[in-house]
Amino acid sequence: QKEVEQNSGPLSVPEGAIASLNCTYSDRGSQSFFWYRQYSGKSPELIMSIYSNGDKEDGRFTAQLNKASQYVSLLIRDSQPSDSATYLCAVTLSGSARQLTFGSGTQLTVLP
Amino acid sequence: KAGVTQTPRYLIKTRGQQVTLSCSPISGHRSVSWYQQTPGQGLQFLFEYFSETQRNKGNFPGRFSGRQFSNSRSEMNVSTLELGDSALYLCASSSRTGGGGTDTQYFGPGTRLTVL
Numbered sequence: 001q002k003e004v005e006q007n008s009g010p011l012s013v014p015e016g017a018i019a020s021l022n023c024t025y026s027d028r029g030s031q032s033f034f035w036y037r038q039y040s041g042k043s044p045e046l047i048m049s050i051y052s053n054g055d056k057e058d059g060r061f062t063a064q065l066n067k068a069s070q071y072v073s074l075l076i077r078d079s080q081p082s083d084s085a086t087y088l089c090a091v092t093l094s095g096s097a098r099q100l101t102f103g104s105g106t107q108l109t110v111l112p
Numbered sequence: 113k114a115g116v117t118q119t120p121r122y123l124i125k126t127r128g129q130q131v132t133l134s135c136s137p138i139s140g141h142r143s144v145s146w147y148q149q150t151p152g153q154g155l156q157f158l159f160e161y162f163s164e165t166q167r168n169k170g171n172f173p174g175r176f177s178g179r180q181f182s183n184s185r186s187e188m189n190v191s192t193l194e195l196g197d198s199a200l201y202l203c204a205s206s207s208r209t210g211g212g213g214t215d216t217q218y219f220g221p222g223t224r225l226t227v228l
Contacts, residue, residue: 043202043219099168100217102155
């Protein structure tokens with residue numbers, strides 16, 4: 001079992017729709033969770049960080065964390081073509097507070 | 113505030129050679145981490161430096177090494193290059209202060225290494 005798993009996609013949604021990206025992790029001791037966006041040929045860009053159970057909203061983005069289910073998700077409301085990218089879930093495993101472990105990413109395409 | 117910078121942006125080497133990549137963190141950030149990204153393995157942690165000391169190391173062979181200078185700039189070196197070392201090498205900086213907890217990491221543009 002991989003330490004961090006994401007649906008590889010690709011995921012396609014129409015413009016204006018809600019895109020839902022999911023991530024599960026295996027280490028119950030994980031403390032910190034991040035979502036990065038990576039455009040083709042570019043480096044990862046931080047979108048959200050979340051540390052506590054529940055929802056965290058930032059503009060059109062909402063991160064959701066459920067530590068009991070070992071599940072973290074990212075919702076993108078009013079999706080735009082410019083949101084088309086690969087979304088990477090990253091987790092710090094217990095005992096490695098400054099080492100990010102990444103999922104394989106979900107490729108999102110927002111159709112005009 | 114300027115972001116993380118990496119040089120060079122692109123590099124072509126041949127098998128057996130060695131390479132040195134450079135990273136300048138965001139001003140005030142003292143922690144630098146290195147990652148390798150390949151299509152097959154995704155993003156993998158190489159190592160982290162803080163206060164000129166390696167604090168954590170990923171599962172890579174000893175051919176991969178690094179160092180950090182007093183101004184927090186960091187270099188990583190790969191010796192005896194192999195074809196499989198072709199990858200995007202990413203540097204990330206964070207404002208780690210030496211205590212516990214996690215600091216958000218911000219990535220530089222990366223160095224694209226091609227080994228022929």
